Amino acid sequence: MTTQNAALKKWVDEVSKLTKPDQIYWCDGSENEYQRLIKEMLASGDLIELNQRTYPNCYLHRSDPSDVARVEHLTFVCTDNEEDAGPNNHWMAPADAHAKMRALYDGCMKGRTLYVIPYCMGPIDSPYARCGVEITDSPYVVVNMKLMTRMGKDALARIEQEGRFVKGLHSTGDLNPDRRFIMHFPEQLEIQSFGSGYGGNALLGKKCHALRIASWQASQEGWLAEHMLIVEIENPQGEKRYIAAAFPSACGKTNLAMLIPPESYKGWKIRTIGDDIAWLHLDAKGQLRAINPESGYFGVVPGTNPKTNKNAYDSIQHDTIYTNVATTADNEPWWEDKKSGTPAIDWKGRPYDPANGPAAHPNSRFTVPAKQSPCYSPLADDPAGVPISAIVFGGRRRELAPLVYQSKDWKHGVLIGASCASETTAAATGAVGVTRRDPMAMKPFCGYNFADYWAHWLSFADRSDNLPEIFHVNWFRQDRDGKFLWPGFGENMRVLKWILDRCEGQVGAQDTPIGYLPLAADLDTAGLQINNSDLASLLQVDKAQWIEELDAVGEYFDEYGDRLPEALRREQEKVVNNLS
Numbered sequence: 047m048t049t050q051n052a053a054l055k056k057w058v059d060e061v062s063k064l065t066k067p068d069q070i071y072w073c074d075g076s077e078n079e080y081q082r083l084i085k086e087m088l089a090s091g092d093l094i095e096l097n098q099r100t101y102p103n104c105y106l107h108r109s110d111p112s113d114v115a116r117v118e119h120l121t122f123v124c125t126d127n128e129e130d131a132g133p134n135n136h137w138m139a140p141a142d143a144h145a146k147m148r149a150l151y152d153g154c155m156k157g158r159t160l161y162v163i164p165y166c167m168g169p170i171d172s173p174y175a176r177c178g179v180e181i182t183d184s185p186y187v188v189v190n191m192k193l194m195t196r197m198g199k200d201a202l203a204r205i206e207q208e209g210r211f212v213k214g215l216h217s218t219g220d221l222n223p224d225r226r227f228i229m230h231f232p233e234q235l236e237i238q239s240f241g242s243g244y245g246g247n248a249l250l251g252k253k254c255h256a257l258r259i260a261s262w263q264a265s266q267e268g269w270l271a272e273h274m275l276i277v278e279i280e281n282p283q284g285e286k287r288y289i290a291a292a293f294p295s296a297c298g299k300t301n302l303a304m305l306i307p308p309e310s311y312k313g314w315k316i317r318t319i320g321d322d323i324a325w326l327h328l329d330a331k332g333q334l335r336a337i338n339p340e341s342g343y344f345g346v347v348p349g350t351n352p353k354t355n356k357n358a359y360d361s362i363q364h365d366t367i368y369t370n371v372a373t374t375a376d377n378e379p380w381w382e383d384k385k386s387g388t389p390a391i392d393w394k395g396r397p398y399d400p401a402n403g404p405a406a407h408p409n410s411r412f413t414v415p416a417k418q419s420p421c422y423s424p425l426a427d428d429p430a431g432v433p434i435s436a437i438v439f440g441g442r443r444r445e446l447a448p449l450v451y452q453s454k455d456w457k458h459g460v461l462i463g464a465s466c467a468s469e470t471t472a473a474a475t476g477a478v479g480v481t482r483r484d485p486m487a488m489k490p491f492c493g494y495n496f497a498d499y500w501a502h503w504l505s506f507a508d509r510s511d512n513l514p515e516i517f518h519v520n521w522f523r524q525d526r527d528g529k530f531l532w533p534g535f536g537e538n539m540r541v542l543k544w545i546l547d548r549c550e551g552q553v554g555a556q557d558t559p560i561g562y563l564p565l566a567a568d569l570d571t572a573g574l575q576i577n578n579s580d581l582a583s584l585l586q587v588d589k590a591q592w593i594e595e596l597d598a599v600g601e602y603f604d605e606y607g608d609r610l611p612e613a614l615r616r617e618q619e620k621v622v623n624n625l626s
């Protein structure tokens with residue numbers, strides 16, 4: 047296979063001259079190709095067969111122990127003008143980045159196969175979808191891209207028709223962390239990644255294309271590329287509503303997208319459109335519509351069990367690639383909080399010894415096709431996307447943020463998104479549990495200056511008077527003894543119900559300076575072990591703490607200098623004044 051697209055052909059030729067692979071292979075995306083690559087990786091030891099009787103077509107990949115998460119400190123946005131990347135990104139001059147990467151790529155595929163992966167982010171026939179081509183020397187990347195994207199022949203046909211695609215070049219290199227870089231060139235629609243074979247560093251369709259490059263493309267073209275799940279909620283009358291929610295990595299997006307309503311919500315159904323990324327476009331009527339650019343899930347495994355996320359748990363019983371989990375004596379995959387089995391071999395392949403730490407790496411992952419989930423919504427394939435009623439921001443906050451509140455209007459909602467902070471998790475290398483600013487859960491993923499990004503968000507109010515309502519949630523509030531005040535998981539349905547009721551004007555609210563909060567009587571806590579004082583704490587707004595928080599937000603905004611939209615500054619000042 048090759049292509050009629052001259053630019054693509056030329057680029058593949060140039061890359062192969064530089065990287066000097068033994069052979070070039072164009073991926074067609076077929077099942078045969080997938081199975082052949084799996085066999086080759088079993089033979090080479092890149093994959094390990096799991097118990098085929100209990101976990102049919104499931105395999106384990108162990109990544110290099112130094113290569114287990116996204117590497118934000120080695121991720122760069124290389125715009126001509128440093129200001130365009132903004133203080134939220136590491137910047138490198140494009141010429142320097144190209145020179146550095148050329149030296150690393152020189153001869154890096156000797157003895158390897160160069161795989162060309164044409165892919166489409168979004169339903170193949172959607173006007174909202176965008177295509178890319180990833181060149182890689184990793185068959186593990188190819189099989190993951192097959193599960194995560196619409197990859198192969200159909201994508202190539204669309205690229206040949208449209209003539210436009212994002213170029214992503216990836217090599218695992220020698221996995222030396224000192225020679226690891228993830229470079230983005232938004233102005234050229236290009237990505238270059240070297241020295242990592244892990245997740246978002248290597249599966250370039252995901253964070254690199256669908257968020258960093260796409261957020262920049264979206265700002266040019268008038269749409270939004272966001273780190274959001276998309277969930278379908280059907281009420282007992284059969285009416286469907288859609289919510290998009292942005293949470294930082296490993297804060298429960300997959301769990302919320304696959305929620306199972308509690309017993310008392312008989313007749314309600316939840317289905318998943320997406321668990322990580324949403325592309326949002328205004329339609330001709332000013333309705334915001336969302337597509338999920340991905341077609342699979344790359345989810346955090348630890349903590350997944352029939353109680354926390356039965357849908358995810360059931361999805362990963364077959365045809366799944368596991369990365370960095372432990373195994374049992376029966377060669378089944380095992381992870382912390384699986385609630386069954388015991389680990390025999392840890393994620394590094396050593397006999398399990400608790401003295402060595404967790405058996406599965408805290409950022410171990412499953413890769414699985416979305417269609418395998420029992421709660422998959424066929425509308426995930428709808429080229430027109432789904433209409434969004436509410437946008438929800440959130441994070442992991444021990445204190446301060448109440449369980450849920452609603453913004454006063456779009457502008458205030460943009461302030462709420464821009465002020466988000468959360469405790470860091472194992473999804474990225476670095477300290478865990480440190481609170482940091484994570485506006486719109488996009489800190490690691492916005493491919494341009496946050497100030498311009500917030501201006502772009504604000505501009506939607508000029509383009510539609512039919513925008514979704516904006517909310518903020520915090521499932522992670524704790525009492526003084528460190529006990530979580532809210533049960534979370536399926537019970538979050540109660541909060542989603544309040545959100546939908548607010549969107550339809552069916553319930554009142556307390557009007558506070560930070561936004562509209564539920565009246566205690568409207569938040570359904572029937573059957574939950576929450577006493578009145580816990581409920582009061584969940585809905586408490588401590589004015590002094592909030593003023594301190596908003597002052598910190600103000601200082602954070604100062605980092606953006608003159609580029610910060612005046613309207614955002616005014617919103618922040620307005621809330622502080624109302625609190626004082």
Ligand code: OXD
Nearest residue numbers: 116246295296322473
């Ligand atoms: C992810 C992440 O893998 O956000 O989705 O890190």
Ligand code: MN
Nearest residue numbers: 273294295322
């Ligand atoms: Mn994510």
